Amino acid sequence: MMLKDSKFSSHLLHLSQLQTINHKTLDEYRDRLKTYEDYLWFGKPDRISAIECARRGWTCQNNDLIKCANCHAEIIAQLPSVLNIHEYTERVENIAQALVDAHHRYCVWKFMIIPESVIQLTDIYSNETINKFVKEAEEFLLQIQQIDLVGQLKTTFQIEATDFDLLSSSYLNDPRLLSAFKILVFYWKLKGSSLSCEKCCREISINRNHLILDPIASHRTWCPILKNEQWKKRIEQIETILHAKSRHKLGEIQSINDHTERILPDIISTQNLFHELISSKEYYRSCVQSTYVDNTPSSELEHSTNNSKST
Ligand SMILES: [Zn+2]
Numbered sequence: 551m552m553l554k555d556s557k558f559s560s561h562l563l564h565l566s567q568l569q570t571i572n573h574k575t576l577d578e579y580r581d582r583l584k585t586y587e588d589y590l591w592f593g594k595p596d597r598i599s600a601i602e603c604a605r606r607g608w609t610c611q612n613n614d615l616i617k618c619a620n621c622h623a624e625i626i627a628q629l630p631s632v633l634n635i636h637e638y639t640e641r642v643e644n645i646a647q648a649l650v651d652a653h654h655r656y657c658v659w660k661f662m663i664i665p666e667s668v669i670q671l672t673d674i675y676s677n678e679t680i681n682k683f684v685k686e687a688e689e690f691l692l693q694i695q696q697i698d699l700v701g702q703l704k705t706t707f708q709i710e711a712t713d714f715d716l717l718s719s720s721y722l723n724d725p726r727l728l729s730a731f732k733i734l735v736f737y738w739k740l741k742g743s744s745l746s747c748e749k750c751c752r753e754i755s756i757n758r759n760h761l762i763l764d765p766i767a768s769h770r771t772w773c774p775i776l777k778n779e780q781w782k783k784r785i786e787q788i789e790t791i792l793h794a795k796s797r798h799k800l801g802e803i804q805s806i807n808d809h810t811e812r813i814l815p816d817i818i819s820t821q822n823l824f825h826e827l828i829s830s831k832e833y834y835r836s837c838v839q840s841t842y843v844d845n846t847p848s849s850e851l852e853h854s855t856n857n858s859k860s861t
């Protein structure tokens with residue numbers, strides 16, 4: 551990652567002691583990131599975003615002013631109006647260059663950069679990851695009483711406890727646990743009586759008796775979780791895993807009774823299986839029930855299935 555990122559990569563090879571990004575280095579990076587308050591580092595483009603500056607050793611000191619704690623170099627980063635596009639672009643380019651060049655020639659940050667992997671979000675691609683979040687959610691609940699989620703997530707992330715229960719694991723049947731889960735998957739960590747995001751380092755003081763949170767909008771505007779709507783992709787990843795799980799469950803049911811085979815493929819083939827199942831939960835339930843109590847002669851069932859196909 552470092553090699554890809556820095557045009558000083560040839561120097562990096564000689565600075566092997568710096569290549570190990572240890573906990574201290576990461577903590578210091580997060581401390582730097584915290585200094586980029588929205589009102590101090592406002593409206594900066596990606597090239598000179600808070601993250602890009604903090605990755606290269608810069609701490610925000612004041613309005614549009616950043617400083618290297620190591621070599622004490624400073625950069626003033628006032629930008630002209632975006633309407634003046636030529637001047638604006640040139641200035642941004644100069645500042646981006648200064649993030650490397652302005653360090654003293656012997657400053658480590660001239661050659662070092664916090665690797666991109668620290669900023670990138672980790673994909674959720676397995677049951678294990680989901681279970682890890684559930685475990686963390688259980689621990690979270692030991693410290694928090696009531697949870698109310700607000701904001702877009704209420705309508706966008708519609709896994710209800712009962713759906714989880716029906717489709718996958720039976721132990722996610724507690725709405726509180728589900729809320730905690732929906733907080734933790736978006737990189738919030740509980741530290742004492744505040745929540746902080748691992749990626750943008752936003753810290754929020756909370757009431758542990760009653761936590762009211764918008765797990766998305768509470769991130770800083772430049773948080774990687776908001777960038778390119780990454781949070782939506784995260785929801786999709788979780789849903790995909792649940793699809794797979796529910797598909798597996800349906801497969802089991804299918805093997806119990808042949809009758810279901812004639813009804814379920816319609817659902818299974820649907821791309822958005824999970825939503826489909828939730829919206830037709832009653833239908834699903836009736837399918838499950840029919841596995842056990844259905845007395846319909848198979849010829850009749852076939853008849854009705856054919857009918858529904860022809861419409
Ligand atoms: Zn420096």
Ligand SMILES: [Zn+2]
Nearest residue numbers: 747750769773
């Ligand atoms: Zn964040």
